[in-house]
Amino acid sequence: MSDRLPGYRGLALRALLDIGAEIGDLIRIIKDDTILEGILIPRSEYGDDKHVVIKIKSGYNIGVEITPTTKLERIGAETKPAFISPPPPERRTDLPTVTILGTGGTIASRVDYRTGAVRPVISASDLYSIVPELSDIAFVETEILFNIFSEDLTPRHWSIMAETVAKHIARGVQGVVITHGTDMMGYSAAALSFALQNLPVPVILVGAQRSEDRPSSDAATNLIGAVLAASRAPFAEVAVAMHETPSDDAIILHRGTKVRKCHTSRRDAFKTINAKPLARIIDGSIQMLAEDYRPRDQNRKLILKPNFDDRAALIKFYPGMSPKIIDWHVSEGYRGIVLEGSGLGHIRRECFPAIKRAIENGVVVAMTSQCIWGRVNMNVYSNGRDLLAMGVIPLGDMLAETALVKMMWALAQTKDPNEVKNLLLTNVANEFSERTVENIEPPRAVK
Amino acid sequence: MSDRLPGYRGLALRALLDIGAEIGDLIRIIKDDTILEGILIPRSEYGDDKHVVIKIKSGYNIGVEITPTTKLERIGAETKPAFISPPPPERRTDLPTVTILGTGGTIASRVDYRTGAVRPVISASDLYSIVPELSDIAFVETEILFNIFSEDLTPRHWSIMAETVAKHIARGVQGVVITHGTDMMGYSAAALSFALQNLPVPVILVGAQRSEDRPSSDAATNLIGAVLAASRAPFAEVAVAMHETPSDDAIILHRGTKVRKCHTSRRDAFKTINAKPLARIIDGSIQMLAEDYRPRDQNRKLILKPNFDDRAALIKFYPGMSPKIIDWHVSEGYRGIVLEGSGLGHIRRECFPAIKRAIENGVVVAMTSQCIWGRVNMNVYSNGRDLLAMGVIPLGDMLAETALVKMMWALAQTKDPNEVKNLLLTNVANEFSERTVENIEPPRAVK
Numbered sequence: 001m002s003d004r005l006p007g008y009r010g011l012a013l014r015a016l017l018d019i020g021a022e023i024g025d026l027i028r029i030i031k032d033d034t035i036l037e038g039i040l041i042p043r044s045e046y047g048d049d050k051h052v053v054i055k056i057k058s059g060y061n062i063g064v065e066i067t068p069t070t071k072l073e074r075i076g077a078e079t080k081p082a083f084i085s086p087p088p089p090e091r092r093t094d095l096p097t098v099t100i101l102g103t104g105g106t107i108a109s110r111v112d113y114r115t116g117a118v119r120p121v122i123s124a125s126d127l128y129s130i131v132p133e134l135s136d137i138a139f140v141e142t143e144i145l146f147n148i149f150s151e152d153l154t155p156r157h158w159s160i161m162a163e164t165v166a167k168h169i170a171r172g173v174q175g176v177v178i179t180h181g182t183d184m185m186g187y188s189a190a191a192l193s194f195a196l197q198n199l200p201v202p203v204i205l206v207g208a209q210r211s212e213d214r215p216s217s218d219a220a221t222n223l224i225g226a227v228l229a230a231s232r233a234p235f236a237e238v239a240v241a242m243h244e245t246p247s248d249d250a251i252i253l254h255r256g257t258k259v260r261k262c263h264t265s266r267r268d269a270f271k272t273i274n275a276k277p278l279a280r281i282i283d284g285s286i287q288m289l290a291e292d293y294r295p296r297d298q299n300r301k302l303i304l305k306p307n308f309d310d311r312a313a314l315i316k317f318y319p320g321m322s323p324k325i326i327d328w329h330v331s332e333g334y335r336g337i338v339l340e341g342s343g344l345g346h347i348r349r350e351c352f353p354a355i356k357r358a359i360e361n362g363v364v365v366a367m368t369s370q371c372i373w374g375r376v377n378m379n380v381y382s383n384g385r386d387l388l389a390m391g392v393i394p395l396g397d398m399l400a401e402t403a404l405v406k407m408m409w410a411l412a413q414t415k416d417p418n419e420v421k422n423l424l425l426t427n428v429a430n431e432f433s434e435r436t437v438e439n440i441e442p443p444r445a446v447k
Numbered sequence: 448m449s450d451r452l453p454g455y456r457g458l459a460l461r462a463l464l465d466i467g468a469e470i471g472d473l474i475r476i477i478k479d480d481t482i483l484e485g486i487l488i489p490r491s492e493y494g495d496d497k498h499v500v501i502k503i504k505s506g507y508n509i510g511v512e513i514t515p516t517t518k519l520e521r522i523g524a525e526t527k528p529a530f531i532s533p534p535p536p537e538r539r540t541d542l543p544t545v546t547i548l549g550t551g552g553t554i555a556s557r558v559d560y561r562t563g564a565v566r567p568v569i570s571a572s573d574l575y576s577i578v579p580e581l582s583d584i585a586f587v588e589t590e591i592l593f594n595i596f597s598e599d600l601t602p603r604h605w606s607i608m609a610e611t612v613a614k615h616i617a618r619g620v621q622g623v624v625i626t627h628g629t630d631m632m633g634y635s636a637a638a639l640s641f642a643l644q645n646l647p648v649p650v651i652l653v654g655a656q657r658s659e660d661r662p663s664s665d666a667a668t669n670l671i672g673a674v675l676a677a678s679r680a681p682f683a684e685v686a687v688a689m690h691e692t693p694s695d696d697a698i699i700l701h702r703g704t705k706v707r708k709c710h711t712s713r714r715d716a717f718k719t720i721n722a723k724p725l726a727r728i729i730d731g732s733i734q735m736l737a738e739d740y741r742p743r744d745q746n747r748k749l750i751l752k753p754n755f756d757d758r759a760a761l762i763k764f765y766p767g768m769s770p771k772i773i774d775w776h777v778s779e780g781y782r783g784i785v786l787e788g789s790g791l792g793h794i795r796r797e798c799f800p801a802i803k804r805a806i807e808n809g810v811v812v813a814m815t816s817q818c819i820w821g822r823v824n825m826n827v828y829s830n831g832r833d834l835l836a837m838g839v840i841p842l843g844d845m846l847a848e849t850a851l852v853k854m855m856w857a858l859a860q861t862k863d864p865n866e867v868k869n870l871l872l873t874n875v876a877n878e879f880s881e882r883t884v885e886n887i888e889p890p891r892a893v894k
Contacts, residue, residue, distance in 0.1 A: 151794060
């Protein structure tokens, strides 16, 4: 590896050394009948030794395989791609205004030249400069809230996000986009769904599975989709915008309460569970998929309920799980426990006395299923019925992750466990699906 | 509802009362050009008011919609269907011998006539009497190990299962079937995969999503598939046999370490994750799907490693999770912790000191992903690299559930945390997939 050409090895490295290129140079690649020009960008440490990656004028990254007949030319000296923000564009009154809030994550990250690994370093306004198409869709304003990995976000950050969204909506923007690490984006999307009620305009969370430096980056297409949805979608809900398939053809909009990251690395990692996705964007046009959406209405008055109580835990049940784990949470002052039980909503009988003690101590205990697809039904087997009789709250087809977020939110709305229970069972933001969608496909096996 | 016709309401109840029928009677239904005869069985409490359900001679249950022109006749008095075991069949030396071990679950359950709910009550030999087709496939012997809900199974039960399987294999049977509750069947399948090494014959776990009394029961077809695989499959591995799709067309065989229950109620709830399924059964014939299977070889010597240490916990990470949860497990004497982290294998930095303390105390800490699909890669982001540096063990594409089981198993093989680590990183029973199957489909969105 070369210090000046991080990530490049073998054939590709040799070809670049031959023309004296370094990262940031404008280079031209001539291969067969195709001429490509762009800025040389670093490769990830996991790349092969055959491809050279350039960022072409549109902002997309392209990897070109170097063969013995490929010709390379260095046609311009190093510029630091995308690190210097251009001056802000002039306000265009003919376009809707969208606020992009930066919170961190891969979509706002670059490869660390020193280690080859990814660090969150780009500001939200940099994003705008990297994706020039945005300027034709909306007048974009940016605000950086945080610049942290999404796994480091806490319920307190959700409150700040919700309050900031409300502030920008009060200013009259046509939509809000939140750039977010994908790891915990599902949880934040659920949190905003409960905190931002009666929305007048869309609030779109967006992330990237591959950083903007990589040839296969989904950052630009996802961001374009998110801004399109925020500025023009007919719905006014909290949604997540990501690739529908591994290709760039479609961006899918998932409801904030029904979405889950289901793959560690694929661009189509996010899936709507137990429901239809909200909408799809193809060729710049938005198709609604759900019929029951809240229509956009700039005059509707947002109801902000930004508080969360973090004295709630998610406990995934496993064989032989000790009841002491439940007792410990009670003794530590937790007010709510979401169980990720088995099948239709079960845990072992050995834990029942601890569950009973927890509920007697005023702890709200709710049940979801680690199956992910389907819905809990605690009336079928005696273990389930006994849990119901103790006061465990069955949460239907709600995702366990959404259930935890809702528990934290409900606990912040009232001190009374019965009112928390009523809130949990109320369909606040489409976290419960109608029974008619029960036959939504579970994961497919293999191709 | 009638006490003597549990589950029946409306039209269907009236038609049955008209002919004085009760559960267990042999009845004839004439509808259009079709004549059906079978034993009247109770309906679940969730059924509609139009269908009458009879068990026909083949053992299948059929629901017939009652219309004004449908004719019903009571042609025989009440017999208790399937509750009385017939005398054991004569040993047929022309057929392979298969042991069916009963552990409980829906496949071995009946509707409780009193409450309409399902209770595990049928013995393994009853199963045999309900599915007469089995007698053409294999000579079946049965042993009841337990009769409990699978969520009540513990690592101690896995040891008993493994030892009993070994005992029957030592007797020279051609295969073993274990009937099991579906809720925790994935965990038990993983446990047996580690406990039963160098298998000479197949060990097939099988369950049912709908009890044998329900018209849509998958109990008979799954059991037939399991016995077929145990007696005739060319592989000698631990596998789970369940419906591949909602229809009865195919039974799919999942490797014990790569299978997960992904739907609360569908018959095709089980999915192979991050790999190809092992085999498929269509029309009684077994197609291998995986190429790298261990072939059946009656002379191979089983290596039994039936012990598990239950001082291991599965902790699913969530936003704001307190590091005290990790400290508590250490103070309680847990020897292993499997984290279900976010994305490529992350948890919040706030927990890092607690992870460090745990490892310094000799606790083995391993990382999986709550994404389910894909694989952890802790080299990409600094949070992941810092966890690696502390000694957290990245478990590739291993399922979190399988990882917990393997941790419990590895802890029982050695006292040395380094040896536990080496065992965790060794591919013992295909719990790690090659990187080439990385593009296995994640769940599909919607039809």
